[in-house]
Amino acid sequence: MSLGSSIVGLFGRSPIKPLQKHYETVHECVARLSDFFAAVSEQDWALVAEIQKDITRLENEADALKKEFRLNLPNSLFLPMPRTDLLDMVGVQDRVANKAKDIAGLMLGRQMSIPAPVAPAMAEYVSRAIDASAQALRAINELDELLETGFGGREVKLIERLIEELDNVERDTDHQQVAIRGELYKLEDDMPPVDVMFLYKIVDWVGDLADRAQKVGGYLHMLVAR
Numbered sequence: 001m002s003l004g005s006s007i008v009g010l011f012g013r014s015p016i017k018p019l020q021k022h023y024e025t026v027h028e029c030v031a032r033l034s035d036f037f038a039a040v041s042e043q044d045w046a047l048v049a050e051i052q053k054d055i056t057r058l059e060n061e062a063d064a065l066k067k068e069f070r071l072n073l074p075n076s077l078f079l080p081m082p083r084t085d086l087l088d089m090v091g092v093q094d095r096v097a098n099k100a101k102d103i104a105g106l107m108l109g110r111q112m113s114i115p116a117p118v119a120p121a122m123a124e125y126v127s128r129a130i131d132a133s134a135q136a137l138r139a140i141n142e143l144d145e146l147l148e149t150g151f152g153g154r155e156v157k158l159i160e161r162l163i164e165e166l167d168n169v170e171r172d173t174d175h176q177q178v179a180i181r182g183e184l185y186k187l188e189d190d191m192p193p194v195d196v197m198f199l200y201k202i203v204d205w206v207g208d209l210a211d212r213a214q215k216v217g218g219y220l221h222m223l224v225a226r
Helices: 003-011 016-031 033-041 045-072 083-109 116-140 143-148 153-190 193-225
Strands: none
Touching (some): 016 083, 016 116, 033 045, 033 083, 033 116, 045 083, 083 116, 083 193, 116 193, 143 153, 153 193
16 A cells, blocks of 8 residues: 555544554654664664665655645545644644654764763664654644644643643753753864764754654644643
8 A cells, every 4th residue: 555545544524543553653763863873882884784774665655655645635624723823833843754864864974973981872862852742742642632622621631731741851852952051162172073063963962853843733732722
């Protein structure tokens, strides 16, 4: 079955299932960064390249699902949420996968290494950014329950709690980012300046990944509030 026909089948009476399917693929892409950074720490460039290829495949798949969503979203007066908001939402989701691909592509292309003094903190930082995406997925996966209950108060409150926890996770990554940048500053004199520059960029991009996941939650909160 082609990607297009499969997502058309998912639409049924509601656009929520294909929206969820899209973010499941996005999160699968993001989650691969855990193994990717582990392979980078081992300097196993064959494995790094293999995982980067998988991240790119998943990002491409998410991009295709986004395009199919936009092509097949009905022009219906009976959509559960405004059509323009749903179209914007899938774009917000897609940018999370884009950043994961950017991180993997740059690190592979430059065969970057993480300095040993910051490697454990960096691993925790990446893990927490992945947690942010996982939390966004949990919130999105409550949308069909929300519709079934007619935007019932209890389900709205559950989604709001999930989004609040997502905000907390993203806040954790902010603190981790500051700490890692501080540790990198101490190492600058012992490293080639170009390597330092690109390491700071990766640190920023991992923070941006968590921030984009938080924006998914923020957009979802706006949809629910309406």
